[in-house]
Amino acid sequence: MRPGRKRKLYRTTSSIPDNVAGTTDTERRTAPPPFRERRGSRANAWFQGTAMLRTAGVDTATYAPFAKQMAAGVAEWLPGHAEQIDSGSFPAEVAALETHAMSMVHLIEESERLGVNAELPRLFKAMADRSIAAGHGGEQYPVLIEEFSKTA
Template structure:
């Protein structure tokens, strides 16, 4: 390929998350073509040097690489599925949020129309796009990711997850569960401490140290999950369940919502009933891997 250091690129979709990549590409020196249904959203980018394409087809042929960031996968199909839109010869990097099934289906759909396709996930807030702090994993053919890596690096940290187009969407969802899990645990603890007059700002540094400590357990716990064996090297699940009961009881006694600890304890109780009480906490992967009861 030609030198990709300042290769031209197209960005389709200029919501908050679409404008950020376009701005980062411009800042990195890439000739950038943009398109959005509401053209006024491109004004600031055009003032900064971007070219506003009059049509989607014009936007696609302007660059060998097109980054798409729309509301959902249906919008992607509706926009690019029009009869006059030519996809042949272009590489699409779809940063639209959706499911792993939608990602795989869209990869097949794009391939049938002659396009190369990478699916991506923006695991960052708009203000971090263009910095190493922005993690934007991609999945699909590795050669396509490598071919455009110099351009994609302008957006943040480039990570290729594998050839399965659905992996980026799955990592995105897995990341969301981590984010909400940590935040919900912190909010539960904060609610408890507020009953004693301890404010959130006082608890936050303590909670952060705990979160970092727990994160350090993950590699060892991952080995147990992957082996499918869960020796109680630190604590048995039945011991952890007693601590969970304590959290539930204290929450209820203080008038704090106990739904979250009750949910986790219910899962632990099922695992104990199935004979796993003497094993270590990661044995709960068996419960997390089952369909819900709701």
């Protein structure tokens, strides 16, 4: 935090369970906002797609309904991914991480070809590469939780 800045307190007492944010009002008020309030990070893939499509003359308003439909489809995967993460077992029921990594290469190459910033896809590709190097290439995408859980 920058000097002279006060820490923002979040009033989330009804959104965060006691076992996550503590049981006192102060602990709940100072806890980070709940997931539904962290919209920025979930929008990053949409920004990447939007930037790429804009190079082809597709306006954002045209892309938004399609992206909304895709996001709803992704949301359907979450319960299965959560099961895998909680169990620590990541069988490749749909596709192996190695397959996803090949798609990431394509996204990076296309972004660069179009002159669109590819930092975000390169970050995920680097995480996938580390996971594959650790022997997880044949497992499903949620195995990346292992990389997300590491300190930098």
